[in-house]
Amino acid sequence: MPKSSFVDFKAVKAAITMEQVLQHYGLIDRFKRSGDNLSGPCPIHKGTNPTQFRVSISKNIWNCFSECKHGGNVLDFIARMESCGIHAAALKAIEWFRLDPKAVASDSESENDPPGEAPRNTNPPRTKQDSKPASAPESSAPNKPLQFRLDKLQRDHPYLKERGFTLETIVDFGAGFCEKGVMAKRIAIPIHNPEGKVVAYAGRWPGEPASDTPKYKLPQGFRKSQELFNLDRAIQEPADRPLVIVEGFFGCMKLHQHGCRKVVALMGSTLSATQEELIRKHTNRHSRVIVMLDEDEAGRTGREDIAVRLARFVFVKIHTFDQEDRQPEHLSAEEVAQLFGGAT
Ligand SMILES: [Zn+2]
Secondary structure (H helix, E strand, O other): OOOOOEEOHHHHHHHOOHHHHHHHOOOHHHOEEEOOEEEEOOOOOOOOOOOOEEEEOOOOEEEEOOOOOEEEEHHHHHHHHHOOOHHHHHHHHHHHOOOOHHHHEEOOOOOOOOOOOOOHHHOOOOOHHHHOOOOOOOOOOOOOOOOOOOOOOEOOOHHHHHOOOOHHHHHHHOOEEEOOOOOOOEEEEEEEOOOOOEEEEEEEOOOOOOOOOOOEEOOOOOOHHHOOEOHHHHOOOOOOOOEEEEOOHHHHHHHHHOOOOOEEEOOOOOOOHHHHHHHHHOOOOOOEEEEOOOOOHHHHHHHHHHHHHHOOOOEEEEOOOOOOOOOHHHOOHHHHHHHHOOOO
């Protein structure tokens, strides 16, 4: 693969068959063919029942009806076999099957999140499905700086205090409770572009919203895949410090509060092509990046993919938490100091 190209997942999926992939793993002899189906023991959970794993040849998809209770396309299969993300699986497939890199390179940004998808805390725990690349390409037009400011934000709102934020951090990030206007009754958090201009406000409902109210609100037309939250300030930190990548606003703000100031948030658990470019632009081949996503299914899937992509141009370390559902926001000042040795 050319270093800078993005993979067109659809083209890779169309170029290889499940039969070829099973053959690659030396598994095809264990499978029986009948009509449109191949069936055999599940290679993913290493089962023995000869009918538990089925492949539809025409649809080029698979299903494990036993332990995995899961199915998908060729790339999902490789991702499961290799315990990697979809992007990494696609790169492997390109290599194994000697696909023409040009034929499967994407000049669009189809790896991006769906437009307008709210940040990660918005939704109930996501499944693997959600972290798959969106098929609809997203416009890569930059977000325009806002012509207004939300003023009179209440800085000392109890919700922010409850989440452990000091007034200093809240003021520093320009956040606060908004009484009126587009973000009414929400905690407004300004999002800046790399030049430091406000391009949007994200609105977090303070507490658990009713089921029909989203936790996060982003302005219509705002493309979060075009920005990295706090990048404008992170790039002012010394070049020899590692850049920490987290998922959400509050994780970013908390690390910042604890003295880790070279930190950005993806506003989700995937890295868009534009975000990857932003990181590339503001790092060099000596730079270090620490990927610190949430310890859940989406975070684990996301960090694999992100690490593979960033490792092409910086030194990457994945931070894992030893407990399910732990996230950067939960880290204490002491833990942050220990992790970064006060050097971030
Ligand atoms: Zn299985």
